[in-house]
Amino acid sequence: MLFLVAALLLLGVVMGTVAHAPFAFTLVAGAVIAAWLGVFAFRERHGRRRPTSTH
Numbered sequence: 001m002l003f004l005v006a007a008l009l010l011l012g013v014v015m016g017t018v019a020h021a022p023f024a025f026t027l028v029a030g031a032v033i034a035a036w037l038g039v040f041a042f043r044e045r046h047g048r049r050r051p052t053s054t055h
Helices: 002-020 022-047
Strands: none
Touching: none
């Protein structure tokens, strides 16, 4: 329960910060985060397909 309260508090702080940021900055930050998540997903998907060698 404490984790949920902390997460909601953090979400409120982040959303409040975004509300005061310029719209262009918000779009750029969102694009950067989306690109990072895309790269992360790509690396995770392709990293697990290769068999690992045990030497």
